[in-house]
Amino acid sequence: MGGAACFIGNSHLVAFKLAWDEIGRNYAGLTIDMFGSPMNWLPDLEYKDGKIVPTSSRLEGSFVTTSSKKYITLDSYDQFCLVAGGFDVGIIVDRLATHYPYGCKTKSANLVSYDCFKTAIVDAMHDTLAAKIFRMIRQGSSAPLYLFVQPFRGEALLTVGHPRGKHDYLKTLIQNGDDQLVLDIFRDASAEFAAKTGIHIVHQPDETRIRSILTKSIYNEDAVRMQPGFNAKHKKGDCVHTNKAFGIIVLKDFLETQQGSLRPTPQNTPAASPGVSERRGQFLRSVFGD
Amino acid sequence: MSSNPYSNLPPNRFWRSGVAESHPLTIVDLYKKKFSIRQEDKIATAGSCFAQHLSVHMRKRGYNILDVEPPIAGMSLETAQQYGYMIYSARYGNIYTVRQLLQLIQDALDPRVRDEDIWEKDGRYFDGLRPTVEPAGLPSRDEVRAHRLHHLQQVKRLFDQADIFVFTLGLTEAWVHRKSGTAYPVCPGIAAGTFDSDLYEFRNFEYPEIHSDLVEIRELLRRINPNIRFLFTVSPVPLTATASNDHVLVATTWSKSTLRSVCGAMAHQFDEVDYFPSYEIIASPFSRGFFYAPNLRSVTNAGVDAVMRVFFSEHKLADTADVAQQTHQTHRPSVPESADQDDVVCEEKLLEAFA
Numbered sequence: 001m002g003g004a005a006c007f008i009g010n011s012h013l014v015a016f017k018l019a020w021d022e023i024g025r026n027y028a029g030l031t032i033d034m035f036g037s038p039m040n041w042l043p044d045l046e047y048k049d050g051k052i053v054p055t056s057s058r059l060e061g062s063f064v065t066t067s068s069k070k071y072i073t074l075d076s077y078d079q080f081c082l083v084a085g086g087f088d089v090g091i092i093v094d095r096l097a098t099h100y101p102y103g104c105k106t107k108s109a110n111l112v113s114y115d116c117f118k119t120a121i122v123d124a125m126h127d128t129l130a131a132k133i134f135r136m137i138r139q140g141s142s143a144p145l146y147l148f149v150q151p152f153r154g155e156a157l158l159t160v161g162h163p164r165g166k167h168d169y170l171k172t173l174i175q176n177g178d179d180q181l182v183l184d185i186f187r188d189a190s191a192e193f194a195a196k197t198g199i200h201i202v203h204q205p206d207e208t209r210i211r212s213i214l215t216k217s218i219y220n221e222d223a224v225r226m227q228p229g230f231n232a233k234h235k236k237g238d239c240v241h242t243n244k245a246f247g248i249i250v251l252k253d254f255l256e257t258q259q260g261s262l263r264p265t266p267q268n269t270p271a272a273s274p275g276v277s278e279r280r281g282q283f284l285r286s287v288f289g290d
Numbered sequence: 291m292s293s294n295p296y297s298n299l300p301p302n303r304f305w306r307s308g309v310a311e312s313h314p315l316t317i318v319d320l321y322k323k324k325f326s327i328r329q330e331d332k333i334a335t336a337g338s339c340f341a342q343h344l345s346v347h348m349r350k351r352g353y354n355i356l357d358v359e360p361p362i363a364g365m366s367l368e369t370a371q372q373y374g375y376m377i378y379s380a381r382y383g384n385i386y387t388v389r390q391l392l393q394l395i396q397d398a399l400d401p402r403v404r405d406e407d408i409w410e411k412d413g414r415y416f417d418g419l420r421p422t423v424e425p426a427g428l429p430s431r432d433e434v435r436a437h438r439l440h441h442l443q444q445v446k447r448l449f450d451q452a453d454i455f456v457f458t459l460g461l462t463e464a465w466v467h468r469k470s471g472t473a474y475p476v477c478p479g480i481a482a483g484t485f486d487s488d489l490y491e492f493r494n495f496e497y498p499e500i501h502s503d504l505v506e507i508r509e510l511l512r513r514i515n516p517n518i519r520f521l522f523t524v525s526p527v528p529l530t531a532t533a534s535n536d537h538v539l540v541a542t543t544w545s546k547s548t549l550r551s552v553c554g555a556m557a558h559q560f561d562e563v564d565y566f567p568s569y570e571i572i573a574s575p576f577s578r579g580f581f582y583a584p585n586l587r588s589v590t591n592a593g594v595d596a597v598m599r600v601f602f603s604e605h606k607l608a609d610t611a612d613v614a615q616q617t618h619q620t621h622r623p624s625v626p627e628s629a630d631q632d633d634v635v636c637e638e639k640l641l642e643a644f645a
Contacts (some may be wrong), residue, residue: 095362095363102428112362112373113437120361120363120369123365125368211576
């Protein structure tokens with residue numbers, strides 16, 4: 001079997017799909033199936049006999065639109081990648097509105113230690129939809145799992161804002177100079193989550209970020225909705241979704257990182273799980289050649 | 291037969307009918323409340339390990355248990371309790387002695403952090419008055435100081451609003467700082483810090499000072515909150531270890547009987563002080579040792595249930611299920627009602643390592 005990757009994600013998956021449509025031809029031998037749906041439909045999933053199956057017709061329809069398949073057959077894939085799925089810096093921002101670690105300039109009601117705050121974030125990460133889907137996958141596959149964190153909000157939020165004040169606290173944190181702290185917590189908690197679960201976390205590339213935890217505006221322009229045809233754009237000023245250019249950078253970064261660090265050789269092939277590493281070897285060889 | 295003061299007493303005044311012929315699970319009339327607790331009453335809880343049970347069960351039944359230091363949303367129960375959340379109404383950890391409680395209230399009313407109360411271990415710093423609420427300690431003394439001051443503000447806020455204070459008295463023994471007299475929940479050098487006999491000494495508080503401390507606590511709290519009422523209990527959990535020269539069984543009896551006696555005196559002395567006999571339910575001959583686990587120290591689920599049955603037979607809310615539903619906060623992890631003594635957070639158990 002050639003290399004096959006399964007991407008699952010919410011609205012943020014669109015940037016990856018458009019990117020893959022454009023750069024996929026450069027990766028002969030690698031196939032990627034993208035299973036996407038709006039975030040609020042994605043929980044309608046269950047594990048059944050080696051498959052991840054939608055439990056609602058709306059999710060099934062969305063899977064068909066994005067991948068031409070009704071469900072995910074786990075043993076068809078050499079690795080699984082989840083895009084966003086609630087794995088978002090917003091987990092931190094929401095909690096900073098009630099609890100702040102020592103050193104945080106933006107003070108809310110309750111002072112906590114950095115360790116305590118980080119541990120709470122790790123708990124919350126375990127409770128994300130992304131983590132739940134990965135647990136489902138693990139019931140029927142030991143293939144590597146990659147989690148692409150949700151893109152940071154766009155820098156436009158500093159000037160445009162949200163009509164219902166949705167991003168106000170994030171804005172306040174950035175304006176008070178707490179952006180690096182938020183990023184540190186996110187990175188530290190992600191690393192702990194990764195160590196506990198064995199999931200590889202793929203962080204947003206540095207070149208796409210600004211003010212530590214924002215996405216540069218150019219990567220929000222002309223972002224496309226998850227709708228049949230993939231040609232309807234998000235509203236102007238949308239600072240949540242990213243575009244094809246962003247997807248290309250992230251995907252290329254990911255594939256190149258794999259080429260650099262994960263190509264199985266006698267020196268770095270993991271000793272455990274020979275089945276998995278052999279399959280990963282097939283996958284990587286199919287992408288990068290021997 | 292001529293009439294005498296005993297001739298018309300009800301059955302529960304006689305050992306045979308009140309105790310020997312009663313089953314520990316069906317005993318009645320053991321406790322008569324002095325005052326009612328209404329659903330809207332705001333309740334503060336504190337005390338030694340066993341106090342955690344009453345707090346959990348009261349919350350489950352819809353009582354308004356205050357929590358002035360709530361956990362971070364989404365924290366698991368394990369993480370929350372590891373960091374001192376969801377154990378009592380604030381993150382003070384277990385308060386084993388009455389002196390500890392008095393110090394806490396005094397410090398809350400006049401915020402202060404004593405240098406000697408900041409302990410060090412492996413380059414990390416701990417609040418010696420609640421050394422386990424930050425399991426890995428904090429990076430600097432300044433941070434410990436900031437956390438302590440924040441905590442004291444919350445404790446003050448707690449007592450400003452509490453209508454009822456439920457406190458379980460646990461121990462008479464403590465280690466104190468010789469110079470300042472500060473009593474600690476655990477001996478320095480066990481959870482953190484370094485034991486130095488020039489700095490610290492053992493104290494086994496006796497009736498007069500415990501009673502005096504409790505009277506002072508009552509006065510301080512009534513000064514900031516004139517309507518506050520008190521519900522005292524004594525923990526039935528024996529000492530893990532004693533630093534006195536007595537056998538641990540003798541030391542336990544001494545400690546518990548002293549505390550029980552102080553509680554009795556307080557309840558007789560003051561209308562707004564009630565005593566609930568959880569100690570008697572678990573530890574007296576009447577329970578025949580049924581309610582202790584094989585280590586003869588931990589209280590079993592059945593024991594906790596027996597205590598709660600007696601307590602809630604007197605203190606019941608109108609529609610418990612609905613109330614519990616209404617007050618349920620979705621972001622809070624729920625504490626299992628069946629938690630037995632091994633599930634509660636207890637620094638004193640650290641002493642078992644030295645047995």
